[in-house]
Amino acid sequence: MSEAFARQWMTRQFASGHGLYLLLDSQPQQREIRQWLLQTSDFEHYRIFYKDTPVAELADNGPFVFALERYDDKRIAPLLARPEDNWGWLFSLPQACLCAWVEHWQQRLIIGARPHQALYRFHDNRVLSRTLAHLPSEAIPAYLGPTLSVCYWQGTQWESSDNPTPGRYPVPESPPWLQTPAPAEQTREIRQLNAHRFLLAEHEQAYADLARTQPPETWLRERLEQADEWGWQTPQQLAFLLIHSVQMPAHGVDAQWQVRPGETPLEHFERVSHWVNTMGGGAAQ
Known part of the structure; x- marks a missing residue:
């Protein structure tokens, strides 16, 4: 299914009087088009999503939201032509509802309890696609909130989903979207990205020093493979x-x-952490 599907979806949403928006990830291959969109958008027509959140220091590496004033907006043509880059997704809202949409997803951004928290990658079209495929229909409104409709690349084709009852919803005590199983490859990608952002936010200088001597992506992958080998899976x-x-x-x-x-993963971890803390067998925490 070609980009014509996405264009047709945009045309229908625009004809219905809905606001059209692009949720764009900040991967390196999207930086050029992101800059173009920033240069051609009025201040009130975009949002830096991580700004004014607990992860504001990651704002430049997080998702951006852009209002699309036309259903045939030519600026996003390169994105529609390469949906396999998994750059994000399109969505529609009632007019003047973007602030409510941003608040909705910011409330769902941080998952887990301190000190074992992580970012929920709602802006990843693969996460959206997998979640919508597994959620029961009655759980979709609390997930999509004020969103009227979404259009996204499913992995092999374009798809769209409408929200049966858009509106404001509190975050459930046990959000069902967090129970969605993830493919092994995507789980590895997300875990590596979270590890990258953790080191960037908490140990920026040491991480920058490492990057001067070796590719950080390779180093991170090797560390996570080591964790898998040892059975160290907790945050x-x-x-x-x-x-x-x-x-x-x-x-x-x-x-x-x-x-x-004969050492179990827990025994191994407790021994090593005790050795580090009492014998100085590593860097200071």
Whole structure:
């Protein structure tokens, strides 16, 4: 299904008097078009989504929202031509409803409890597609909030979904969209991106020093593969491994970190963390 599907969806939304919007990720391959959209949009016609949130320091690496004044807006043609880049998604709202939409998703942005929190990648069209495919119809309004309709790349074709009852909804105590199973490959990608943003926000200088000697993406992938090998899967264990690895001179781990015969992942983690804390076997926390 070609980009004609997305254009037809935009035409229908525009004809119905709805506001049209683009939710754009800030991946490197989208930076040029993002800059173009910023230069050609009035201030009130875009939002830097992470601004004024607990992760404001990541604003430049987070999603941006742009109002589209025409159903045939030529500025997004490169995006529609390459949906496989997974740049985000299109959506429609009642007129003058963007502030409510931003507030809705900001309330759903941080998942988990301190100190084991993560960012929910709602702006990823793969997350949206998978979630809408698994959510029961009665759970969709609390997920999409004031959104009237969404149009997104499903992986092989364009799709659209309408919100049966748009409006303001509180975040459920146990959001059903967080129970959606993720494909293994996408889980790895999201975990690596979250690890990248964690180090960028909490240990920027050490991470920048590392990047001068080796590709950070490769280094991160190797650290996460090491965590998988050891069975360290909790946020506490992953943060511990990342922090001490990035701050060690060789950006590696001491021999004391290796698994001993018969050691469970928990026993291994407790031994290593005790050794680091009492013997100075790593960087200061």
